[in-house]
Amino acid sequence: MSASSMHFVGGSRRAWRDVSQTRRCPVCGSDSWCQVGTGEAEGVTLCKRVASDRHKVNDEGVDYWVHGARTKRVDPGPRPCVPNNVSLDSIHRTPITQRTQVYDRLLDMLELTDAHRRGLEARGLPLALIQHARYRSLPVDWRKRQEIAHELVDAFGAVAGGVPGIVPARDRDGHPIAGRWTLAGLAGLLIPVRFRAQIYALKIRRDDDSSGRFAKAPRYSALSSTGAGGVGAEVTSHCPSWVQCKGAPLLRVTEGELKADVASALSGVPTISVPGIGQYKRAFEIVHIARPALVEVVFDHDENPKTLGRANAYAEALVRDLRAAGYPAVRRVIDGSEGKGIDDVLLHRARAGKVAA
Numbered sequence: 001m002s003a004s005s006m007h008f009v010g011g012s013r014r015a016w017r018d019v020s021q022t023r024r025c026p027v028c029g030s031d032s033w034c035q036v037g038t039g040e041a042e043g044v045t046l047c048k049r050v051a052s053d054r055h056k057v058n059d060e061g062v063d064y065w066v067h068g069a070r071t072k073r074v075d076p077g078p079r080p081c082v083p084n085n086v087s088l089d090s091i092h093r094t095p096i097t098q099r100t101q102v103y104d105r106l107l108d109m110l111e112l113t114d115a116h117r118r119g120l121e122a123r124g125l126p127l128a129l130i131q132h133a134r135y136r137s138l139p140v141d142w143r144k145r146q147e148i149a150h151e152l153v154d155a156f157g158a159v160a161g162g163v164p165g166i167v168p169a170r171d172r173d174g175h176p177i178a179g180r181w182t183l184a185g186l187a188g189l190l191i192p193v194r195f196r197a198q199i200y201a202l203k204i205r206r207d208d209d210s211s212g213r214f215a216k217a218p219r220y221s222a223l224s225s226t227g228a229g230g231v232g233a234e235v236t237s238h239c240p241s242w243v244q245c246k247g248a249p250l251l252r253v254t255e256g257e258l259k260a261d262v263a264s265a266l267s268g269v270p271t272i273s274v275p276g277i278g279q280y281k282r283a284f285e286i287v288h289i290a291r292p293a294l295v296e297v298v299f300d301h302d303e304n305p306k307t308l309g310r311a312n313a314y315a316e317a318l319v320r321d322l323r324a325a326g327y328p329a330v331r332r333v334i335d336g337s338e339g340k341g342i343d344d345v346l347l348h349r350a351r352a353g354k355v356a357a
Contacts, residue, residue, distance in 0.1 A: 012034045015039050016046060018134040026068045027232050028332070033335075034064075048233040051221040053214075066348040067226065079080045093231040094162035096198050102156055103199040104191065109148045110136035116189045123258075124266045124347045132242050133192065134262055137203060138223075140187040142169075147322070149181035155200075164233040165202065165223035176228075185223045186214055191257050193222075193238045195285065201233040203257055219258070235275050237282045243270045251292035253318065255299055266346035269296075277311050278315045287327060295322050295329040301336040 016035040017024045027047040037044035037329055046056075054066035094102065112130070120130050120218045139145060146169055160166050160181075169180035175280035175357050188206035192199045202223040206330045209215050222233035238257040239245055244265050245332035252271040270290075274282045277299055287295060297318050299311040315331050322329035334341070338348040 006272040015041060026264075027226055032120055037068075040112035047232075049224055050224055050235075051112075051218050053217050054225075072081040077175065088329075092162055093164065093234060094159050096200060096234075098156070098159050099163055099200070100198045102160055103153060103202060105152060105155060106148065106165075106202075107134050107136050107192070110138070110190065111149065116156045119189070123262050123343065124350060125262055125263065127263070129242060129265050133240065135192075136190040138187055138190050139183055142182065145183040146180060149183050153181050162231055164225050164231050166355050167214075167225045167228035167230060183223075184225060184227060185221070186217060188222070191261075192241070193236065193257055194241050195236050195239060197241075200236045205258065206292060213233075235282075237275070238273045239286055240264045240271070243272075245270045246259065246284060250294050250296060251287065252291055252296045252298060253287075254342050258341070259341050262343035263346055266343070266350055271342070277314040280314045281321065283318060283322075284325070287322065287325075291327075293328065294310070295327050297322075297329060298332040298334065298342045300341045301334040302340070303336070 015038045017038055019034045019036060023036065025045060025047055026036065027045050027050045029036070031126060033048040037046075037134060046064045047067055048064045049261055050065050050067070052065040056064055056066060065277065068070050093099070112135055117127075117130060121127065125133075149160075149169075152163075152166060156163075164329045167182060168176045169182040170176050174279060180185075185204050186206040186209075188204045191203040193201040193203055198337050204221050204223055204337045206214065206217060206219060207220070209217075222235075224231075225234045226235045238260055240261045245251055248270045250269055252267075252269050253262060254263060254271055255275075255277050256273050257275075263269070263271040270292075272283065272286045274280050278316050283295075283297075299315045302311060304309040316334040319329045320329045332342075334345060338345040
């Protein structure tokens with residue numbers, strides 16, 4: 001869809017325009033991929049990078065998330081009250097070096113619960129790699145969240161306000177509390193998203209809430225400040241912290257940071273991940289640096305034919321693009337008999353080997 005094209009929904013006067021360098025996405029700040037609403041859809045953004053609780057897939061099979069009101073924007077009222085003279089009105093995402101420092105300090109202050117550790121070990125990750133990757137648990141306790149957020153603001157000042165996930169605290173009615181900070185996001189496992197030895201973002205694998213208010217929320221989401229009018233998480237490819245990709249004889253590409261970590265640990269094959277199959281081209285962020293002898297592309301199997309068709313199409317497209325760029329590439333197909341993803345397959349085979357032994 002071109003920047004001037006219009007798409008009407010359900011006969012209404014809702015239309016969408018592509019973002020551009022002069023009209024960036026108000027959610028993630030990008031100048032491409034996302035769309036903003038016009039007419040009756042004014043105030044609504046279709047962001048293809050930052051998750052919300054309203055997940056959709058367009059006709060081309062690309063994932064996107066709806067942000068904002070469903071109808072024309074109304075006066076939102078005053079901006080959140082932000083303590084310590086940090087203004088969300090003019091804030092931009094903190095540069096990666098400082099962001100990594102803040103996230104490192106945040107991980108220092110958090111712990112990994114026994115339940116999350118056992119879950120990671122059940123996936124096939126040894127304790128040494130769990131500790132090396134620095135997985136942590138984002139707590140439910142709002143007091144603990146505020147305590148940690150205030151330590152970060154005290155340590156880093158205004159820099160902390162541009163780090164996705166550090167937001168003004170609110171009261172029970174949703175009003176900001178002057179002088180109070182907290183951490184955003186649903187309680188769950190925190191997964192550092194790493195690239196070039198930096199922490200670009202933190203992903204949350206939310207705890208099971210099958211019967212609660214967040215039962216329909218995405219299982220994985222990025223730690224973000226967009227809900228408070230702040231910055232969204234940066235979207236990038238991921239390379240496990242202990243993996244050496246450069247010059248690898250074989251480099252595997254899959255979807256999802258935790259899956260890449262597990263597959264690397266179980267197979268010894270350096271495995272990187274893209275944040276979603278629709279963003280398969282982000283694999284080049286690492287491939288161009290690693291320059292491996294061979295690239296293997298393996299996306300998940302799915303029982304839904306439409307979802308599987310999209311995964312197959314994107315995998316094949318990535319293989320073609322890799323070959324066109326001069327990288328030998330092959331595709332590996334998972335048939336579902338040993339699990340959905342490459343991590344499931346490798347764990348199944350590892351367990352079978354132990355039983356046989």
